Amino acid sequence: MTPESRNEPTIGQTSRMILATSIAAVIAGIAALYFVFADRGGEQVVKWLSGDRSLLGIEFSGVWKILLPALGVAITMPLIIWLQRRFFPGTEGTGIPQAIAAIQIGDRPERKLMLSVRIAFGKILLLSLALISGITVGREGPSVHVAACCMHLSSRFCRFHPWLLQRGLILAGSAAGIAAAFNAPIAGVVFCFEEVGRVFDKDSVPTIIRTVAIACVIGVIVLGDYEFYGSSNSGAALPIAVEGGLGTWLLEMRQWIAVPVVGLIGGLLGGGFGRGVVAGSRRLASSLVHRPLRTGLVLGLALAVIGITSGGSSYGGGHAQAQQMLETAADTGVPIANWGDPIAKAAASFVSLISGIPGGLFDPSLAVGAGLGQITHGFMEANIAPGIGLPELMLLFMAAYFAGVVQSPITVFAILFEMTGAYGMVLPMMFASMIGAIVARRLCEPSIYEALADSFLEAKGVKDLANAPPKTS
Numbered sequence: 001m002t003p004e005s006r007n008e009p010t011i012g013q014t015s016r017m018i019l020a021t022s023i024a025a026v027i028a029g030i031a032a033l034y035f036v037f038a039d040r041g042g043e044q045v046v047k048w049l050s051g052d053r054s055l056l057g058i059e060f061s062g063v064w065k066i067l068l069p070a071l072g073v074a075i076t077m078p079l080i081i082w083l084q085r086r087f088f089p090g091t092e093g094t095g096i097p098q099a100i101a102a103i104q105i106g107d108r109p110e111r112k113l114m115l116s117v118r119i120a121f122g123k124i125l126l127l128s129l130a131l132i133s134g135i136t137v138g139r140e141g142p143s144v145h146v147a148a149c150c151m152h153l154s155s156r157f158c159r160f161h162p163w164l165l166q167r168g169l170i171l172a173g174s175a176a177g178i179a180a181a182f183n184a185p186i187a188g189v190v191f192c193f194e195e196v197g198r199v200f201d202k203d204s205v206p207t208i209i210r211t212v213a214i215a216c217v218i219g220v221i222v223l224g225d226y227e228f229y230g231s232s233n234s235g236a237a238l239p240i241a242v243e244g245g246l247g248t249w250l251l252e253m254r255q256w257i258a259v260p261v262v263g264l265i266g267g268l269l270g271g272g273f274g275r276g277v278v279a280g281s282r283r284l285a286s287s288l289v290h291r292p293l294r295t296g297l298v299l300g301l302a303l304a305v306i307g308i309t310s311g312g313s314s315y316g317g318g319h320a321q322a323q324q325m326l327e328t329a330a331d332t333g334v335p336i337a338n339w340g341d342p343i344a345k346a347a348a349s350f351v352s353l354i355s356g357i358p359g360g361l362f363d364p365s366l367a368v369g370a371g372l373g374q375i376t377h378g379f380m381e382a383n384i385a386p387g388i389g390l391p392e393l394m395l396l397f398m399a400a401y402f403a404g405v406v407q408s409p410i411t412v413f414a415i416l417f418e419m420t421g422a423y424g425m426v427l428p429m430m431f432a433s434m435i436g437a438i439v440a441r442r443l444c445e446p447s448i449y450e451a452l453a454d455s456f457l458e459a460k461g462v463k464d465l466a467n468a469p470p471k472t473s
Helices: 011-049 064-087 096-105 109-113 117-133 140-156 162-182 185-197 202-223 246-290 292-309 319-332 340-355 362-384 390-406 409-420 423-443 448-459
Strands: none
Touching (some): 011 162, 011 202, 064 246, 064 292, 096 109, 096 140, 096 162, 096 448, 117 140, 140 202, 185 202, 246 292, 246 362, 246 390, 246 423, 246 448, 292 340, 319 362, 319 390, 340 362, 362 390, 390 409, 390 423, 390 448
8 A cells, every 4th residue: 555545645745744843943942042042131131220230331220220120020011911912812821821722622723823923923022022121931831832833834834644733743842842941851852741732642752852852952052051050959969878877867868858848838839829820810811801001001010019029039030040049059058038039939920920921930930949948948957857958958849839830740850850960859859749749739720731721712712622523524
């Protein structure tokens, strides 16, 4: 039987398919790399407005150091919401729910409501505004959305296998978006199956791996083979091997008590955050549609108030703050965060997420987790887990809280390992993320991404197409 009689692509068509998806992967990698520089640029702009650096000989001081960053987020938030509603519908939210929704409705014309050139361009433009202004958003969700758009659009140029059209292209784009955003290829592959697809798609594996590898190479060529949070905590570990006798080992093993405790706390806080975002997004949806400028102004003012009261710690996605906390913890073992820092970051992330503007939650959630580890270390070390180091407790909280928010525990410990190189913390982070996800599931079911995907489909009027069999001609 010939390939044509089986209705399968020929060798030539398969070659064109590989070329088309590879070009799409390159574009996805470039977009993720651009977001890296936009994020860094935003950090510098916020520092300039806050008086921490000069730019072109201009340096702010006095009350301007407080007012200018606040004005930046207060003005930019309604601007983004207005542009989004006026010119770029379909760019709402992080982008991951849109990828999930696109898979759920299958290969239908309605996919253009969530995957298109216009949506990809709008996502890039609007996220750039958010990052430059210091709004508390991450960049992984838009990276996923843009990459999924690129992969989906590649199907216009050649014939694809049916399973790639149904799921594989979007899974590959989702994996590439996460992988390229954090230089975490393993976590990208895991995430596309664990969270976006929610099933292992064996047929699509070659396309997914190829797309992830190409997208990551783009970043590595420019930035080097880096670890997202640096390598200062690569030696972090909790003891497990029997050394120095049974008595000494038992004393050292008390550090492990922190694992279930942190898992429980992180799961409660992360699950509560996710539930709040889902409820807040649904409650605010009508106002964003009918009164976008007014609603955006209120949300922008809320971000400004949070920024002023927190002394500026709420501004930005959180990557630089988490990295500074981790590096300082490794060098000195002394916390630098105060109790208000993780609260302010979580509050600002909440406002940004319910606004529906493009922006992810990975960076802010990890920064919150790092802050929780900082502010609780003294108590935990003295009363619950004697001997536990500050870096180790921070990594546990980052895993538990993040897993509580996204409920994807495998992705969480995989991405944290790739971000830090802390091989000795893999097992503790596995347990902490597992406990965090289990606890969070009791508070927020379905998960935040799944719930937001359902809300998106409902808002676009295509909820009835979700998981329905495709039409046959």
